[in-house]
Amino acid sequence: MTVPAPQAQGPSDARPERPRGPVARLVRRELELARATLRGWGSLVARAWRLRPPGPRLAAIAFACGAGIVGAAAIAAQTRLPSRLPSARDWDAVRTLVARDARPGDAVLLSPPWAERAREVLPATAPVLSRARWSGEDLLGVRRVWLISIPRSPGFSWDLELDLLERASRSAPAESVGAFEVALLDLAYPIVPLAFLPDRLAGAHATLGGVPCAEDPAGGFRCDAAAAGTARVARDVREIAGAARPCIAATFPGGAPLELGFPPVRVGRVVRGHVGGVLGAATAAPVRVAVVLDGEEAGAAEISGAGWLPFQIDTTRFAGQPREVSLVLTTPAASAALCLEAATLP
């Protein structure tokens, strides 16, 4: 006799299995698929590992494959290089852009700094400046900067642009011109000199130890003071601290003051300048630079060390009038060869 199975009476306490939604089903199916795929790859890898060739052959295969990969990568790098650099058309386009939109007070800065074909190609209306870094550098007379970058060139760095962004802002996004990226930046505090003294050297006079210097037919002055020695002064451009510096190059003996008197120029609140040793001098000889306005010493700076060293003399009490400016250089060393830049600033 068969006992009938007990029949369920009434509703069960167990929670009924809810039908899964389509998303859950899809997720579950994908997970299972992924698991199966991983299992398949895993077994393939395990099989490959079991069947791996002996060590020396494996190394040989790795070396041969590596040679192939390195060779292919080298070919790709070589063939891609021209497309990362500006073409003649790119240079033409940038020249047109700068010629059309450049204004007085504009300057072109290059990034990377070696892209100096710009000097040959770009119009003369905007001077081309190139430095490795711009942090701490004056941009005398510049109101706007055309930053011309080649961002895909090998070794490109944004450092230069970051240096500029500390003191300038962009009113419009950078423009792509072929391989170039051209950005126009407005300097927040442009430094526009009232007079840049090296440019006034042609009308100046010089004395060494009180003895007048003769004008040099090649430009500048030659001083031959029997007691003091000889000196040479010229408008020049020299490399100081890795950059071109327009300046007055002066070579003069120690002990005798070298005075450079300029015709009257407008004087503002300060006379600011830099001094650096030329001819690769690691350390410039210590030098005293005195600024004399209308025969009265406004101030002096003692400068020593290497690099492009700044000085600043307060001339507020003389400001507002054109005045005769003299720079008096003295050194306690036997002689000095230096590059001197000075400007009167508002």
Added chain:
Amino acid sequence: MSLPDLARAAGRAVLPSRGRLATAWALATSLALGALAGAPGISRDEAAVLAAGAADAARPATPLAPALAGVAGAAGTRAGLSPVRAARLGTAAAGALLSALLALAAWELSGGAAALLAPALFWLAPRHLHAGLVATPDLALAALALAAALAWRRALRTRGRAAMVRGAAIAGLLVGAAVLARADAWIVLAALAVHGLGAAALARRSRDEDDASPAAERDAGEPPPAAVPGVRRAAAALVAAALAAAVVAVAGWPGGLVAGAAAWLPARGEAPLRAALVPLLAIPVSLLWAYAGGAVHGVIRIVRAARRRPPGVAASDDLLLLCGAFAFLAAAAISGAPAGARPWLPAVPFLALLGARTLVAASVAAWPRRATAVVSSVALLVLYPGLRATAVAFPLGTSAWNELAGGAPGAASAGLPRQDGGDAVARLLPALNERARAGARVWWPGVSPSALAAYARGGRLRADLASASAPEEADLAVVALDGGSRDAEYRAWAALRTARPAAGVYRDEVPLALVYARPGAWR
């Protein structure tokens, strides 16, 4: 049949004999170098060789390169060649010798395929080809250093003591000749000494192993050495070589005795780390892969031999090649050699031999049944980037940098040199001849006056153009940019009142030489 046997058999099947192959390489090299020799510019160091003087007062000139250039120049000009091209034929002869030696040595090491590859692994780099096209002594030094190493190897394998000493003396004569090319070549003697002692140690281990198990299995692919060098034999050979080298060096260059220690040391430059990195950035990266693989393979073989495993005493060849390469690389790095190919160039033939052997061995081991196809494919992928770089860089080989450096632009960003002593101005001469005003005075900062005289003698520079001694006296300034100081260029800006070049030479947009002109001086 072992893998090296397979490689040799494949080589024998498709290649002529090793003598013919070496001759073919020598002929091809001399023809190519002779044909291309007229194009590169003249650097300061080459100008010093052509003028039989010294480029650097601290390093008096060694006599071999000027003598070679003089002899070749005299013969070449009689044959109607231009003086500069003729003087460079001496280097072409050294290049032919180097190619032949590379082919012969590679054939002996691992068969015909390696003999085909080894010279190509040396020449297909822009700076190496450039060294073969100019009259500087570096390529002759490379050939003589390799010849000395091979003669030394032969001497140590000779059975009789007298024959061994004779062979070592021949190696010493070659070292002495190398010293006449560049004074710091004495470092080859140090490499030979290390090899002699190392080979003796390897031979002793191998002999111990043979004594312990006479039936020990030899690697069938390694030819048994004719003789096993001992420490005393190696010392005797070294003394013979050193004496012969000293005799040749003193007889050929008596001025070297009074020149001071600085003349005998590798050229000093910048920081050692930078000098060590320069070869990594100047050689095409695919060749670097082959060289590095060859060096690692050589080290592994030596370690195996030191553990009394195959290849046994045959690993002394690897030791010799590694010592030859390492001596020059280490000397260049330790002294902080100037950035350029010249200090470490003599190391490259040794690396090329190791690389060729490893390329063939790896290809055969990777797929023995398709060895020829694999060797061809791998060789193509290794050599083609070098060939392309060399063709693109020609004739400005000294301005070439590899893919790791980012080419010339990447190297310029890193502050690496852009050329070797003003040789890039040669590319400006046609424009200068065409557009400079008649009788213009030209200032040439960074260019040797001897180089200018050589350009004028060869008709590459107009005779009416005078040299100015200062920018203030000049109508034109031709400025070579070497990546260093630019003070001379800036002085030209001031004197000529312009910062705008009238013409320029560029490598991948990096300026190498620029012309500045006064108004009216450039038509």
